[in-house]
Amino acid sequence: MSDDIKILNYDMPTNRVYIVPIGDMHIGLKEFEVDKFLKYRSWILANENAYVTLMGDIFETPISRVRTQDEPITPSGMTVPETVDFAYELFMPMRDRLIGVVEGNHELRSSMMTGGDALGTLMERMGLMEVYDHDTILLQIKVGDVVYRDMIQHGWGGARRTGGQVNKMEEMSNVVGDADIYCTGHEHTLFMSRWDKDVARSGTVVELRQVYVGCGCYCKLTRFQKRIARRKPNIGSPRIRLNGSKRDVHVSI
Numbered sequence: 001m002s003d004d005i006k007i008l009n010y011d012m013p014t015n016r017v018y019i020v021p022i023g024d025m026h027i028g029l030k031e032f033e034v035d036k037f038l039k040y041r042s043w044i045l046a047n048e049n050a051y052v053t054l055m056g057d058i059f060e061t062p063i064s065r066v067r068t069q070d071e072p073i074t075p076s077g078m079t080v081p082e083t084v085d086f087a088y089e090l091f092m093p094m095r096d097r098l099i100g101v102v103e104g105n106h107e108l109r110s111s112m113m114t115g116g117d118a119l120g121t122l123m124e125r126m127g128l129m130e131v132y133d134h135d136t137i138l139l140q141i142k143v144g145d146v147v148y149r150d151m152i153q154h155g156w157g158g159a160r161r162t163g164g165q166v167n168k169m170e171e172m173s174n175v176v177g178d179a180d181i182y183c184t185g186h187e188h189t190l191f192m193s194r195w196d197k198d199v200a201r202s203g204t205v206v207e208l209r210q211v212y213v214g215c216g217c218y219c220k221l222t223r224f225q226k227r228i229a230r231r232k233p234n235i236g237s238p239r240i241r242l243n244g245s246k247r248d249v250h251v252s253i
């Protein structure tokens with residue numbers, strides 16, 4: 001295994017686990033749907049076997065004169081440090097459920113231009129730097145007798161249509177070939193595709209079900225998206241259920 005990818009190992013205490021990937025909240029935009037986020041948070045807090053991955057673009061972190069940014073400062077009226085305070089209040093109740101966090105392009109562009117990274121600052125304040133990575137994390141999650149591999153990355157590039165978005169994320173299996181789950185955000189679209197592949201395992205061939213999951217968003221259509229005629233975004237998160245008795249991944253979108 002390459003040392004280039006961060007690997008996090010978990011041994012879950014229950015025989016059934018839900019993973020809820022949350023991404024593209026874009027806190028700082030007026031279009032951030034805090035009520036929708038709080039509904040998902042309530043469900044997560046009410047279910048002890050629900051865990052969360054953060055998929056990046058949690059913060060808008062606006063920068064003047066980039067083409068997606070119509071106002072030079074945070075459109076919601078908050079400064080970037082204030083958005084970090086706000087996010088701290090949103091996430092702290094489910095701090096112990098966060099099992100993997102990756103940076104998005106909106107955070108990255110600000111960290112490259114200014115040296116500051118709002119998501120990294122938040123993770124540091126929450127004491128969660130161990131589960132944070134700028135690029136990619138491979139989660140190895142043991143549920144009952146089964147170890148599931150979940151590869152998470154923010155996503156990249158500008159495909160508008162669903163097919164292009166799915167094609168891009170299927171390329172993740174060129175990096176780690178045998179994950180059970182591949183997740184990206186970035187597209188503000190909820191989608192999934194499924195491949196069933198035969199893989200060699202200690203002298204035998206077994207069928208591996210692989211799911212590719214696009215993780216939606218918490219940010220309704222923005223002026224920028226209207227201007228470039230993007231489709232309406234899908235608000236919310238998928239729910240990925242892992243079975244501890246036999247290898248079985250189920251995804252609801």
Ligand SMILES: [Mn+2]
Pocket residue numbers: 057104105106154185186187
């Ligand atoms: Mn993005």
